[in-house]
Amino acid sequence: MTIDPMAEVVQLLRLGIRFSKLVECSGSWKIHREGTGDPFYCTVLDGRCHLTTGGQPTTILQAGDFVLVPAMHSILNESPDGPEDGTTMEPIEIGDGRFRVGNVDAPADLTMHIGHCHFASPDANLLVQLLPNVIVAHAAPRLAILMQLIWDETSARRPAREIVLERLLELMLIEAMRSGGEMASARGLARALADNRLSAALRAVHARPQHPWTIAEIAEEAALSRSAFFTRFSRIVGVPPMEYLLAWRMALAKRLLCNRELGLEQVAERVGYSSASTFSVAFARCTGVTPARYGREVRATSFSFVPPSPP
Incomplete structure (x- = not known):
């Protein structure tokens, strides 16, 4: 797929x-x-x-x-x-x-x-x-x-x-x-996806977030040397490759934690961590809360109604 x-x-x-x-x-x-x-x-x-x-x-x-x-x-x-x-x-x-x-x-x-x-x-x-x-x-x-x-x-x-x-x-x-016609010099995902080398790397990472990626492996997907890939990715996307990978894994983890059917071990595995403990440490470092607490808080507020702001 x-x-x-x-x-x-x-x-x-x-x-x-x-x-x-x-x-x-x-x-x-x-x-x-x-x-x-x-x-x-x-x-x-x-x-x-x-x-x-x-x-x-x-x-x-x-x-x-x-x-x-x-x-x-x-x-x-x-x-x-x-x-x-x-x-x-x-x-x-x-x-x-x-x-x-x-x-x-x-x-x-x-x-x-x-x-x-x-x-x-x-x-x-x-x-x-x-x-x-x-x-x-x-x-x-x-x-x-x-x-x-x-x-x-x-x-x-x-x-x-x-x-x-x-x-x-x-x-x-x-x-x-x-x-967007004025994004030739704008950093971000859209510009990176217009770059054939970076697009290949991004698609690989998104297709297999659970893989224990190294920067050398991601650079190989882009058919670039490690240093050339790091420089090109950081300049065009706006963040270093591994920082992007971490942000994407945490975003996926938050979505998965809202699913009551998945345990902590399953969530950790799906976002590329070898154990629930290593995932919990990384998640808490990025978000300030443990995965278990985050899941409870989000589920408790998922049905709350926030009225729109007036014009």
Whole structure:
């Protein structure tokens, strides 16, 4: 069976939506938001604007463009001719899920579909570092279709709404990573999978996480020398090979620990540890809690309801 590392990471992140809204802007305007580190996406339906996120270079967006920020800590969005005094504005709600910025009586110069999400995975911090800081896709019709479907689903109250949204958001993340046009120099999993040598190594590791991998063996999968592989992997993925392997094993272990049917020895074996004791030491070092305690805590809270944040 062929293993797809990108699909595995996306599924394990468990992307969910907090809220989605349609924003119309007119005249000169500027919006600044501090984020919580959660995912943010934006697609421009009409018009142009400037977007700056987390100290990254400013991006010029126009109709058909899409942006995804896997971990948004700050965002500055403004018109091409921002306010001379630099004053930021607050969006005004004008309807169900619709907001206005700038002159409410003037025609809109820009229309955007904006969404704020969250990762339900307990390993979000580990996995997000495998994604680019910012994904930009210019003239992305497939993403535009997905955005419309997400907007329709968030606006309605249909049966199985949460499941449908989760699948649509997974598709959005995968499509963004596949079509992002400004990731040639961005570190992360998507760029590594576009590299034939690193892709072979990643697929091997994901196919057999239980194997007692050494860096020499992983380098052999990539048909590279150990030193060349280490340098190339670290530069493109953003973390050293064995650190990546450890993070992936811990992510898999957390998922397996939530399964009541598996004992500690079985979990340890499936993620590449020779005994439950060596696995427990490694898990506690990475997470700060023992595997047994982690499993109990997650199962106790797995059915708790967390209401979405307001826009």
